[in-house]
Each structure stands twice: as structure tokens, then as C-alpha cells.
Amino acid sequence: MHWLFEPGIWSNAAVRTGAGVGVVVATVSALVGLFTVMRSQSFAGHALADVATAGGAGAGLFGFSPLAGFVIGSLLGAGAMEAIGVERVRQRDVATGVVLGGATGLAALFLYLITLSSSSAGSTQSILFGSLFTVSNSSFGVIAVVAAAVCLALAALGRPLLFVSVSPDAARARGVAVRRVALAYTLLMAVTVGLSAIVIGSVLSTALLIGPPAAALRLGRGLWTTLALAVALGVGAVGFGVVASYDSYYWWPSHRALPVSFCVVALVVLELVLVNVVVRTTRRRDAGARV
Amino acid sequence: MFSSFMTNAWIVGTVVALLAGATGFFVVLRGSSFAAHAIPNGAFAGAAGAALVGVTPLVGLITFAVMASVGIGASRRHRSDVATAMALVMMLALGAAFLSLSAAYEPQVEALLFGEILGVATTSIAPVVIIASLCAAALAVMYRPLLFNAAAPDLAAVRGLNPQRLEMGFMLTLALGAALTVPVVGALLTFSLTVGPPAAARLVTRRPGSALVASMVLSVITLWASIAASYQSNLPVGFFVGSLSALAYVAARVLTQWRGRRV
Amino acid sequence: MSAPATIVDVRGVDVELGGRRILTDVNFSVRSGDFTGLIGSNGAGKTTLLRLMLGLVQPTQGEVVWPSHAREQRRVGYVPQKVALDVDVPLRVRDFVALGDDGHRYGLRRRTPDTWRRVHDVLDAVEASDLAERRIGALSGGELQRVLMAHALVSAPELLLLDEPLANLDPGATEDIVSLLARVREREHVAILLSAHDINSLLGVMDRVVYIANAHVASGPTDEVVRPDVLSKLYGHHVDVVRVHGRFLVVTGTTSQEPVAEHPDLVVE
Ligand SMILES: Nc1ncnc2c1ncn2[C@@H]1O[C@H](COP(=O)(O)OP(=O)(O)O)[C@@H](O)[C@H]1O
Numbered sequence: 065m066h067w068l069f070e071p072g073i074w075s076n077a078a079v080r081t082g083a084g085v086g087v088v089v090a091t092v093s094a095l096v097g098l099f100t101v102m103r104s105q106s107f108a109g110h111a112l113a114d115v116a117t118a119g120g121a122g123a124g125l126f127g128f129s130p131l132a133g134f135v136i137g138s139l140l141g142a143g144a145m146e147a148i149g150v151e152r153v154r155q156r157d158v159a160t161g162v163v164l165g166g167a168t169g170l171a172a173l174f175l176y177l178i179t180l181s182s183s184s185a186g187s188t189q190s191i192l193f194g195s196l197f198t199v200s201n202s203s204f205g206v207i208a209v210v211a212a213a214v215c216l217a218l219a220a221l222g223r224p225l226l227f228v229s230v231s232p233d234a235a236r237a238r239g240v241a242v243r244r245v246a247l248a249y250t251l252l253m254a255v256t257v258g259l260s261a262i263v264i265g266s267v268l269s270t271a272l273l274i275g276p277p278a279a280a281l282r283l284g285r286g287l288w289t290t291l292a293l294a295v296a297l298g299v300g301a302v303g304f305g306v307v308a309s310y311d312s313y314y315w316w317p318s319h320r321a322l323p324v325s326f327c328v329v330a331l332v333v334l335e336l337v338l339v340n341v342v343v344r345t346t347r348r349r350d351a352g353a354r355v
Numbered sequence: 356m357f358s359s360f361m362t363n364a365w366i367v368g369t370v371v372a373l374l375a376g377a378t379g380f381f382v383v384l385r386g387s388s389f390a391a392h393a394i395p396n397g398a399f400a401g402a403a404g405a406a407l408v409g410v411t412p413l414v415g416l417i418t419f420a421v422m423a424s425v426g427i428g429a430s431r432r433h434r435s436d437v438a439t440a441m442a443l444v445m446m447l448a449l450g451a452a453f454l455s456l457s458a459a460y461e462p463q464v465e466a467l468l469f470g471e472i473l474g475v476a477t478t479s480i481a482p483v484v485i486i487a488s489l490c491a492a493a494l495a496v497m498y499r500p501l502l503f504n505a506a507a508p509d510l511a512a513v514r515g516l517n518p519q520r521l522e523m524g525f526m527l528t529l530a531l532g533a534a535l536t537v538p539v540v541g542a543l544l545t546f547s548l549t550v551g552p553p554a555a556a557r558l559v560t561r562r563p564g565s566a567l568v569a570s571m572v573l574s575v576i577t578l579w580a581s582i583a584a585s586y587q588s589n590l591p592v593g594f595f596v597g598s599l600s601a602l603a604y605v606a607a608r609v610l611t612q613w614r615g616r617r618v
Numbered sequence: 619m620s621a622p623a624t625i626v627d628v629r630g631v632d633v634e635l636g637g638r639r640i641l642t643d644v645n646f647s648v649r650s651g652d653f654t655g656l657i658g659s660n661g662a663g664k665t666t667l668l669r670l671m672l673g674l675v676q677p678t679q680g681e682v683v684w685p686s687h688a689r690e691q692r693r694v695g696y697v698p699q700k701v702a703l704d705v706d707v708p709l710r711v712r713d714f715v716a717l718g719d720d721g722h723r724y725g726l727r728r729r730t731p732d733t734w735r736r737v738h739d740v741l742d743a744v745e746a747s748d749l750a751e752r753r754i755g756a757l758s759g760g761e762l763q764r765v766l767m768a769h770a771l772v773s774a775p776e777l778l779l780l781d782e783p784l785a786n787l788d789p790g791a792t793e794d795i796v797s798l799l800a801r802v803r804e805r806e807h808v809a810i811l812l813s814a815h816d817i818n819s820l821l822g823v824m825d826r827v828v829y830i831a832n833a834h835v836a837s838g839p840t841d842e843v844v845r846p847d848v849l850s851k852l853y854g855h856h857v858d859v860v861r862v863h864g865r866f867l868v869v870t871g872t873t874s875q876e877p878v879a880e881h882p883d884l885v886v887e
């Protein structure tokens with residue numbers, strides 16, 4: 065195990081907190097993301113991270129708490145998308161695009177004003193890519209509480225949401241308030257994405273929201289198995305990604321560590337590719353056996 | 356505002372806006388906004404890679420944009436949004452790795468995202484015009500198949516139109532446009548122009564040709580207004596482009612709703 | 619006058635989908651000018667057969683032959699039962715109909731006045747001229763159906779395939795569409811193959827019938843196919859064919875060989 069865990073990795077407090085937060089965020093993202101993938105809302109899931117960033121920049125400018133800025137920004141974005149119209153898939157695409165375009169404009173303004181007032185270097189990059197290793201111990205508690213609340217709400221919403229996602233017409237016929245369920249879910253997704261965007265950056269946020277659930281869905285099992293698989297794949301990618309990033313410091317003579325976001329994303333993509341290859345080859349073998 | 360220093364901004368801005376308006380018409384038609392966002396944003400990571408390897412940024416931009424478009428274009432139609440998301444995060448993560456390995460400067464990254472339209476060099480005018488013309492020609496050739504496939508994909512397939520090939524052609528056109536416009540005006544600005552004005556344009560007319568022209572005109576007006584406002588207020592162009600594009604769409608929606616029926 | 623030319627010949631075709639046999643040893647042909655009804659209950663394989671003819675489904679046995687190369691030359695029109703149509707696309711009805719002629723072609727060829735004349739001609743043929751300037755997304759189901767017919771007709775096909783155009787229509791509308799199709803056949807000199815689950819609405823216009831049941835088909839002139847002996851063989855068990863007021867009633871699932879009733883107007887064949 066020595067080759068895997070470089071000496072001293074767990075005695076580093078930043079790494080410990082980072083890994084803990086990463087596991088929490090990966091779990092919530094996997095649970096919420098399963099419905100994002102099923103409902104083909106990946107674009108909204110990703111766009112909300114950028115919209116949340118604009119909120120975070122606004123909070124920085126006006127002196128609010130960044131976490132509140134991210135979550136409120138994301139919620140406002142989700143509300144705007146829903147208000148523009150989400151009945152048909154292509155309408156949803158346009159609604160998401162318009163909100164994203166507007167929000168990035170605001171982000172450009174806020175970031176510009178921030179650099180005018182404080183010349184805080186490094187803001188763009190840390191907003192885009194975040195860094196698990198810079199999460200403070202105090203925000204860990206807040207993040208855990210919000211994450212738990214999201215999970216509870218998802219559990220409450222789960223059954224009608226599944227119904228609406230699988231067959232909206234049948235759900236409507238049975239008297240489910242399809243629009244309201246969809247709105248509730250989008251807001252839930254917004255909180256999740258806002259949370260993960262501030263902690264791990266918008267790139268990693270999207271990767272963890274979409275990748276593990278997509279891989280789990282590809283394996284095609286029952287709902288509970290799929291949820292468990294998605295969580296396992298997400299947490300696994302974060303865990304090994306953190307370790308790989310820490311270890312990579314020793315990989316090059318120059319001692320430049322690979323960013324955590326890169327390691328985690330690479331693992332998520334690897335998982336998805338492997339699952340696709342495995343599923344495809346077993347399907348082909350099954351088809352061959354039948355003939 | 357029309358000093359010689361600003362001339363390049365007006366010229367390049369107009370060309371980019373015309374292209375974004377034309378491309379955006381099809382992007383909105385096909386529901387490809389996510390790809391239109393992912394390709395330029397991912398492409399910017401290529402510039403970081405180019406810096407690491409030591410080649411000109413354009414090579415990195417084109418390589419990454421083409422890689423992204425091929426990945427997205429080749430994905431199964433079902434859940435292609437997942438493929439787009441994965442292509443995007445993979446490229447951005449690679450960009451992060453390149454940056455950390457090569458110690459490139461933050462301001463360069465920021466410039467690629469938000470653009471430097473007010474500081475366009477005279478030497479970048481010719482390449483922008485050439486690539487924009489190429490993209491426009493490609494779109495013109497694909498005009499009817501794109502329209503047909505977007506309106507009724509099954510019927511188009513029955514008539515022998517290969518949707519995979521069409522999607523690939525369109526994605527490559529997006530990639531070509533992105534690779535060239537990103538370093539000049541930034542990934543974010545192009546995207547705003549690609550969705551807002553075209554989505555507004557198609558609400559106000561039911562003729563495909565008019566919608567295309569309206570989309571281009573609206574896009575140019577948005578950009579001109581943004582450059583002027585930015586010049587006057589000293590605030591970033593990207594802010595005005597983003598908010599005016601969104602505003603154009605909202606205005607068109609309100610207008611059609613107020614008129615009570617769609618044209 | 620020479621015998622009408624064969625447009626398409628389906629020869630000994632088997633089709634399997636998802637490992638299940640859908641069609642077995644299908645043989646029939648369509649000649650120019652024919653009005654053929656493709657009859658079968660829900661799930662019998664009508665759509666599959668039409669898609670087979672269009673080359674969208676491959677046979678596991680046999681072949682579909684187009685002696686006049688109509689399919690290669692895209693001279694087959696198709697009106698599917700369900701169309702996934704993006705209603706937000708800025709497209710007038712006439713733009714959409716014109717795409718039936720050139721929508722699959724890459725390139726910059728300008729549309730000539732001839733193209734537009736042809737578009738208005740087919741819209742007139744399906745009695746939908748007044749819809750020409752409407753937005754495609756703003757049509758009712760019945761209006762859209764006519765527009766889809768015009769879209770299929772605009773390239774002057776030799777054969778028009780329609781999948782269940784009469785489903786979900788009330789009796790009056792059914793009659794309208796059937797007589798419209800009869801007029802279209804005359805005016806456009808096009809052969810028509812139309813699938814339906816009810817044979818009776820087509821009796822007045824149909825020359826030939828292709829009857830699907832139990833994965834097999836029987837084909838020929840209506841009177842030679844819709845008979846108890848032919849259909850019983852198709853279904854694999856006894857079937858009664860009842861005639862009331864010149865209409866057919868096919869009674870499956872009866873085990874009795876007795877006449878079903880003694881009504882004076884009822885002829886049990
Ligand atoms: N892609 C497919 N894979 C497997 N089975 C199919 C497929 N398409 C149709 N079927 C089956 O083939 C049968 C015939 O279907 P279809 O041709 O649509 O019938 P019809 O049009 O007469 O109602 C049905 O039992 C249907 O379930």
C-alpha cells in the first residue's frame with residue numbers, strides 16, 4: 065500500500081477535510097444526478113454551476129457569504145430557466161442557453177468589478193476549477209447539513225419524480241402535478257450544483273453530477289442498485305482522485321502536482337468508458353449466443 | 356468611439372456576430388446549445404495545452420475543438436447531452452492540468468474566456484474573415500438538410516438523409532468557428548450571441564430564410580450596442596453582450612405573448 | 619393497353635425483430651395505379667412491412683425488388699403514422715412541403731418557380747391550399763395529415779405509402795380522407811398502399827388487399843382474399859366472414875362451424 069498512499073497523506077488536515085467534503089458532495093451529486101441524466105437535463109445541471117459562479121462573484125462584490133451567493137445564484141438561475149419554459153426538450157435547451165448566456169455576462173461584470181476593487185488574483189481559476197484542498201473546516205459543517213437536507217427532500221420527492229421522469233403523460237393522467245414536480249426537482253438540483261460548485265468548482269461539479277449516474281444507468285439494474293452504484297462510482301472517483309493528486313507530487317522530478325479536478329474527472333471519464341465497453345461487449349456476446 | 360484604435364473591434368466584432376447569428380440559427384433549431392457552449396469552452400483548454408507543448412495556441416484550439424466536436428457528433432443520439440458534458444469536463448480538466456504543469460499566466464486564461472475584443476490586432480482580421488466565410492459556406496451547403504432534419508428527423512431519414520453525417524458536419528463547423536473566434540472575442544461572448552438573438556429571431560417570423568437573416572441582424576445589433584456601451588461605460592463587453600442577448604430573447608417572448616398568437 | 623408495370627415486388631420475405639419472427643414468407647407486388655389496402659389488427663406487422671419496403675428494416679430471408687428503381691430515385695412517398703415534428707421550427711407549410719422535394723440535398727441550388735408551382739399543386743391536390751402560409755407547428759392533427767401527404771407527393775412518387783391514415787378519425791373524416799386519396803390517385807397517377815386495421819372503410823376504392831394475420835399474408839383482389847377459407851388458413855384456425863349491407867365482418871376465435879345468424883340480410887360465406 066505504500067506505493068498508493070504516499071507517506072503522510074492522512075496526517076495532512078487539508079487533505080482530510082477535502083476528502084471528507086469530496087465524499088459528501090460526490091454522494092449528493094450521484095443521487096441527484098441520476099434524475100438529471102434520466103431527464104436529459106445535463107445541460108441545465110452544468111449551466112447552473114456557471115450561473116452559481118456568477119452568484120458567487122456577486123456575493124464577493126457585495127460582501128455576502130460566498131456559499132449563500134452560489135446557492136442563491138443557482139436557485140435564481142433555475143427559476144429563470146423554468147419561467148422561460150420547459151415543456152419541450154428543445155425549449156429547455158434554449159431556456160438554459162439564454163440563462164447561461166445572461167449569467168456569464170453578469171459574471172464578467174462582477175469579476176471585472178472585483179478586480180477593480182481588490183485585485184484578487186487567482187479568482188477566475190479557482191472559481192472554474194475550485195480546490196478541494198482549500199475548503200475550511202468550518203464550512204464542512206454547513207455543507208454536510210445542506211447535503212443532508214437535499215437528500216431528505218429528494219427522498220420525499222422520489223416517487224412522483226421517478227413517475228414523471230419515466231412517463232410524463234401517464235403521470236399527468238394519474239393526476240401528478242408534472243410541472244410542479246419538475247420545478248421542485250430543478251430547484252433541488254440547483255442547490256446541489258451551487259453547493260458543489262463552490263466546494264469543488266464548476267468542472268468537477270458537472271463531472272460528478274453526470275458521470276457516475278450515467279455509468280450506473282448504463283449497467284441497467286433496479287433503482288436501488290443503480291443509486292448505490294452511482295454513489296460508489298462517484299465516491300470512488302473522488303477518493304482515488306484525491307490520492308492520485310496528492311501522489312502526483314512525487315511523479316515528476318519538477319514536483320508539480322496534478323490538480324485534484326483533473327484526477328477526479330479523468331477517473332470519472334475512465335469509469336464511464338470502461339462501463340460502456342463492458343456493457344457493449346457483454347451485449348454483443350449475448351446477442352451472439354442467441355443466434 | 357470610431358477612432359482607428361477601435362476600427363478592428365468594429366470589423367471583427369461584426370464578422371463574429373454575423374457568424375454567431377447564422378450558426379446560432381441552426382444551434383437553436385437543432386437544440387445544440389450545450390454543444391455550442393462546450394466546444395468553445397473546451398477549446399480554450401487546447402490553448403493551454405499548446406503553451407505546454409510550445410506550439411501556437413491556434414493549433415491547440417483547433418485540435419481540442421475538433422476533438423470535442425467529433426466526440427459529441429459521434430455519440431448516440433439518445434443521451435448525447437451526457438457525452439457533451441463529459442467531453443466538456445474532460446477538456447476543461449485537461450486544461451487545468453496543462454496550466455498547472457506549464458505555469459501559464461492567469462490573465463491569458465481570462466482573456467480566452469472573456470475575450471479582448473477591444474484589443475483586436477489588425478493581423479487577426481484576415482484569418483477571422485476567412486474562417487467565417489468558410490463556416491458560412493458550410494452552413495449554406497447544409498442549409499436544407501439541417502432544416503429538414505431539425506423539423507422532422509424521421510421523414511428526413513426516410514428520404515435518405517444520414518443524420519449522423521449531418522450532425523458531424525454541423526459540429527465540425529461549430530468547432531472551426533469556435534477555434535477562431537475564441538482567442539479574439541472569448542468563449543463566453545460567442546456563446547451568448549449564439550443563443551439569445553437566434554432564439555428571439557425565430558419567434559418573430561415563420562419563414563426560415565427571414566428567421567436566419569433576422570438572427571444575424573439581431574446578433575450584429577446586439578454586439579454593436581455592446582461595444583458602444585462598453586466604450587462609454589468602461590464596463591466589460593461580455594457583460595453587455597450577455598445581458599442584451601438574454602434581453603433580446605425575453606423581449607421577443609413578451610412581444611409574441613402580448614400579440615396573443617404566434618406568427 | 620399494356621399491363622401495368624410492377625413498381626415493387628416483395629418476394630418470400632421473413633422479418634425478425636428483437637429475436638422474434640414478425641413476418642413469414644411474405645409475397646405480394648404493387649403495380650402502377652393500384653390502390654392496395656394493407657389490412658391487419660394492431661401489432662400484426664403493418665408498420666414493419668412498410669418500413670421493410672422503404673429499406674428501413676432488413677429482411678432475414680427473401681428480398682424486396684423495385685424493378686423501376688423507384689426507391690433509389692426516391693420516388694416513393696411515405697406518410698408515417700406518427701411524426702416527431704418540432705413545432706417551434708420557423709417553417710411555413712409550403713416550406714415544409716418543398717423540403718419533401720429537396721430537403722435531403724446538400725448544396726445551394728435555388729428553388730425555381732417550377733418548384734413552388736409544384737408545391738402549390740400538391741397542396742391543392744390534398745385540398746390544403748389555404749394552409750400554405752401557416753406555421754407548421756400551428757396545425758391541427760387533420761390539417762397536418764394532409765400536409766404530410768403533400769410533403770410525400772411533391773417529388774412525384776410512383777407509389778405512396780400511408781401508415782394508418784384513418785386511425786383516430788371519426789367516420790365522416792374517414793370517408794373524406796378515403797375519397798381524397800382516390801382523387802389523389804387519379805390526379806397524381808400514383809399507386810397507393812395504405813395500412814388500416816378496418817377493411818370496410820376502404821371497400822369502395824381498394825383494388826387489392828394485402829391481409830396480415832399471424833405473421834403471414836394473403837394478397838390479391840378483395841373478393842379473392844376476404845373469404846373464410848383463405849383467412850382461416852392465414853389465422854391457422856376457423857374464421858367466419860360475414861357480409862352485412864356489402865360490408866365485411868371477420869369473426870375470429872369462433873370454434874363453431876355453424877352459421878352465426880339467420881338474419882335475412884346476413885350472408886355467411
Ligand atoms: N424494433 C422492434 N423490435 C422488436 N419488436 C418490434 C419492433 N418493432 C415492432 N416490433 C413488434 O413487431 C410487431 C408488429 O409491429 P408493427 O409492425 O408496428 O404492427 P402494426 O403496425 O401492424 O400495429 C409488434 O408485435 C411489435 O411489438
Ligand SMILES: [Mg+2]
Nearest residue numbers: 664665699782
Ligand atoms: Mg403500426
